[in-house]
Amino acid sequence: MKLFILIILFFFALNVIAEGSSRSIVPDTMTERVRACTICHQDGDHDQARSTYYPRIAGKLEGYLFNQLRHFRDGRRYHQPMALLLENMSDDYLQAIARHFSQLNVPYPSPESIDLKSNEIQLVEKLIRLGDPQRNIPACSACHGDTLMGNTPYIPGLLGLPSAYLTAQLSGWRSGSLIRGQVTNCMSEIAKQLSYDEIIAISRWLATQAVEGEAQKVLSPDLIKRCQSIFLEGVAQE
Amino acid sequence: MSPYYFCFTSGFARKCALGYLVFFVLFGVQINLISAAPGEQDLARGEYLTRVGNCLGCHTAKGGVPFAGGRRLSTAFGTFMTPNITPDKETGIGHWTEEDFWLAMHEGKSRDGRMLYPAFPYTEFTKVSRADVKSIFQYLQSIAAVSQVNPAHEIPFPYNSKPLLFGWRKLFFKQGIYEADPTQSEEWNRGAYLVQGLGHCDACHTARNEVGAKKDAAVGGGQMMGANWYAPSLYSRKEASVTDWSLEAIIELLSSGVSKHANVSGPMATVVQQSLQYWSPQDIRAMAVYLKSLPDKTTQENVRYPEMPESAKRYLAQGEKIYEKYCQDCHGEVGQGVPGIYPALANNRGVTLPVPLNLIRAVLNGGYPPTTHLNPQPYGMPPFQQLLRDDEIAQVSSYIRNAWGNRAGLVTIVDVDQGRGGNH
Numbered sequence: 001m002k003l004f005i006l007i008i009l010f011f012f013a014l015n016v017i018a019e020g021s022s023r024s025i026v027p028d029t030m031t032e033r034v035r036a037c038t039i040c041h042q043d044g045d046h047d048q049a050r051s052t053y054y055p056r057i058a059g060k061l062e063g064y065l066f067n068q069l070r071h072f073r074d075g076r077r078y079h080q081p082m083a084l085l086l087e088n089m090s091d092d093y094l095q096a097i098a099r100h101f102s103q104l105n106v107p108y109p110s111p112e113s114i115d116l117k118s119n120e121i122q123l124v125e126k127l128i129r130l131g132d133p134q135r136n137i138p139a140c141s142a143c144h145g146d147t148l149m150g151n152t153p154y155i156p157g158l159l160g161l162p163s164a165y166l167t168a169q170l171s172g173w174r175s176g177s178l179i180r181g182q183v184t185n186c187m188s189e190i191a192k193q194l195s196y197d198e199i200i201a202i203s204r205w206l207a208t209q210a211v212e213g214e215a216q217k218v219l220s221p222d223l224i225k226r227c228q229s230i231f232l233e234g235v236a237q238e
Numbered sequence: 239m240s241p242y243y244f245c246f247t248s249g250f251a252r253k254c255a256l257g258y259l260v261f262f263v264l265f266g267v268q269i270n271l272i273s274a275a276p277g278e279q280d281l282a283r284g285e286y287l288t289r290v291g292n293c294l295g296c297h298t299a300k301g302g303v304p305f306a307g308g309r310r311l312s313t314a315f316g317t318f319m320t321p322n323i324t325p326d327k328e329t330g331i332g333h334w335t336e337e338d339f340w341l342a343m344h345e346g347k348s349r350d351g352r353m354l355y356p357a358f359p360y361t362e363f364t365k366v367s368r369a370d371v372k373s374i375f376q377y378l379q380s381i382a383a384v385s386q387v388n389p390a391h392e393i394p395f396p397y398n399s400k401p402l403l404f405g406w407r408k409l410f411f412k413q414g415i416y417e418a419d420p421t422q423s424e425e426w427n428r429g430a431y432l433v434q435g436l437g438h439c440d441a442c443h444t445a446r447n448e449v450g451a452k453k454d455a456a457v458g459g460g461q462m463m464g465a466n467w468y469a470p471s472l473y474s475r476k477e478a479s480v481t482d483w484s485l486e487a488i489i490e491l492l493s494s495g496v497s498k499h500a501n502v503s504g505p506m507a508t509v510v511q512q513s514l515q516y517w518s519p520q521d522i523r524a525m526a527v528y529l530k531s532l533p534d535k536t537t538q539e540n541v542r543y544p545e546m547p548e549s550a551k552r553y554l555a556q557g558e559k560i561y562e563k564y565c566q567d568c569h570g571e572v573g574q575g576v577p578g579i580y581p582a583l584a585n586n587r588g589v590t591l592p593v594p595l596n597l598i599r600a601v602l603n604g605g606y607p608p609t610t611h612l613n614p615q616p617y618g619m620p621p622f623q624q625l626l627r628d629d630e631i632a633q634v635s636s637y638i639r640n641a642w643g644n645r646a647g648l649v650t651i652v653d654v655d656q657g658r659g660g661n662h
Contacts, residue, residue, distance in 0.1 A: 025576055026576050026579050026580065026617070030615075032617065033615060033616070033617050033618065034618070035568075035617075035618065035620060036604050036605075036606065036618030036619055036620040036621070037618075037620075039620035039621070039625070040624065070301070073300075073301075074300045074301025075300040075301060076301060081603065081604075081621045081623070081624070084603045084604075084605065084621070085603075085604060085605060085606060085618060085621070086606075087507075087508065088507045088508055088510075088511045088606065088607075088608035088609065089606065089608075089609050090511075090609040090614070092609070092614065093609045093614060093615055093616075096615060
């Protein structure tokens with residue numbers, strides 16, 4: 001019996017060695033596995049970052065990325081090329097991919113240079129820092145962090161993204177479109193309250209900010225409650 | 239195949255006894271003559287069989303509640319909406335009896351007598367034994383009831399007409415459970431039972447005619463209804479026949495999604511992810527034994543390709559440049575690939591299929607093999623539709639179909655255009 005086990009182990013080892021040698025050509029890393037993603041999301045390629053619609057995903061919060069990947073796979077957020085790539089992936093793999101991108105530390109592009117009128121700047125800064133209680137809009141910074149670099153684990157940072165992308169997201173929520181309007185949560189409700197002029201001004205303002213600081217780690221209990229659906233959704237999968 | 243059925247219809251008493259023994263050891267099934275509520279073992283068996291039939295895959299909306307229906311199935315005849323099959327009394331099948339359920343699976347009739355559309359693969363499920371259908375029913379009645387009303391099918395005239403469906407059934411639906419072939423082994427019969435019945439491989443792997451009926455003998459190839467994919471023939475060495483493969487290679491491909499000969503992609507990747515990866519080792523093996531035994535029915539003799547004209551050679555040279563720049567890094571200098579990671583393109587049937595649809599889809603959309611227990615973190619192929627123009631995609635596709643010993647027709651811009659769209 002012992003001999004039998006030994007023989008089995010021996011063959012097993014042989015097998016591993018053989019496998020190892022053929023695999024050694026291809027790095028056994030997440031970086032290699034997500035080449036299908038980085039063909040578009042070339043975070044760190046600053047010419048691309050500025051000229052295209054592809055949002056940066058490197059360094060974003062893991063929980064947020066995981067939620068988005070599930071949305072794309074399950075048709076709640078729409079971008080066909082990504083839906084096709086993610087179609088037959090398990091939650092476990094999506095989590096691993098989210099973790100991989102969240103841990104990347106790639107330099108951010110320099111801000112876009114867009115001229116903003118002073119009344120636009122005022123309007124935006126007020127929404128960002130104070131919100132608009134009359135329309136039940138909290139300060140953006142209350143959720144997205146004082147630095148606007150996000151709030152662990154589910155609220156993303158808003159800096160370092162192309163203005164065209166930001167406009168499309170906020171308008172998507174506002175109009176309930178396929179791109180991003182299929183999910184109702186605290187953010188879609190806020191975006192519905194914004195006017196298109198405000199959306200454009202905010203997107204341009206955000207894209208012109210220098211990227212600095214870290215993600216925040218505290219969210220007030222009433223805002224947690226307000227974003228309950230996102231927190232529950234994330235926890236259910238842990 | 240269920241041993242109950244097999245033993246009643248075949249003369250192999252001894253094999254049968256053995257089969258029973260194995261069956262008892264494997265599933266620990268108890269026969270309850272005065273059968274009452276199903277035990278845990280029965281439910282586990284029922285759950286397993288729903289995996290084999292992939293009821294979950296079709297009867298769950300994307301990101302939706304399991305078995306509550308609402309998945310849209312686009313076909314050439316319109317869009318079907320799968321029903322709720324949880325035991326909810328109002329919106330599901332909670333008030334169904336086992337007999338009602340049997341009639342749906344076996345005869346394709348709903349509880350109210352309505353003829354069901356063959357988008358529900360009862361054309362294959364009719365081969366499933368009564369005992370297996372009962373297990374599935376017991377399991378489905380044991381899960382949580384979910385109240386969910388799904389939208390109606392969107393089937394335009396004339397396909398929504400009762401007489402048409404009636405006529406279709408008369409012509410093309412052959413009702414009846416699987417009959418074992420006594421000249422074949424028990425394992426082979428089990429494989430045939432699974433492939434032709436619950437596994438419903440024919441639902442895709444068969445050419446269909448204008449009214450959605452299968453064109454020829456089981457498991458020939460054909461463009462899938464609605465989905466823009468070509469399901470290759472399991473009867474042709476040039477397509478998806480695995481006659482020349484080792485059993486191990488067949489098992490590896492169908493349970494993990496990758497092998498040194500090929501990868502599964504598109505709808506087949508979904509089948510592996512949702513169903514085949516969960517098949518028991520015995521059932522996967524039985525299926526492999528059966529698939530390997532299928533004869534090569536290729537009628538066409540080896541096509542002789544004439545010497546290429548200069549213009550075609552120039553076209554391919556363009557393709558070669560694109561290959562070197564964008565593809566070679568993964569698929570290798572001579573299209574050799576890396577086994578289990580990046581598929582070889584040389585000597586790959588998926589690349590040289592007469593219908594170049596799947597190849598074009600791969601280049602336009604990229605893709606990942608399915609995540610499975612055996613291959614939980616697959617490597618992926620990037621999409622190129624945002625990077626290459628249609629003429630470039632046609633060139634590189636033509637090149638890989640005619641490099642390293644591959645030989646197949648050239649791909650045109652029109653082909654590339656037809657490869658776009660579709661729901662998969």
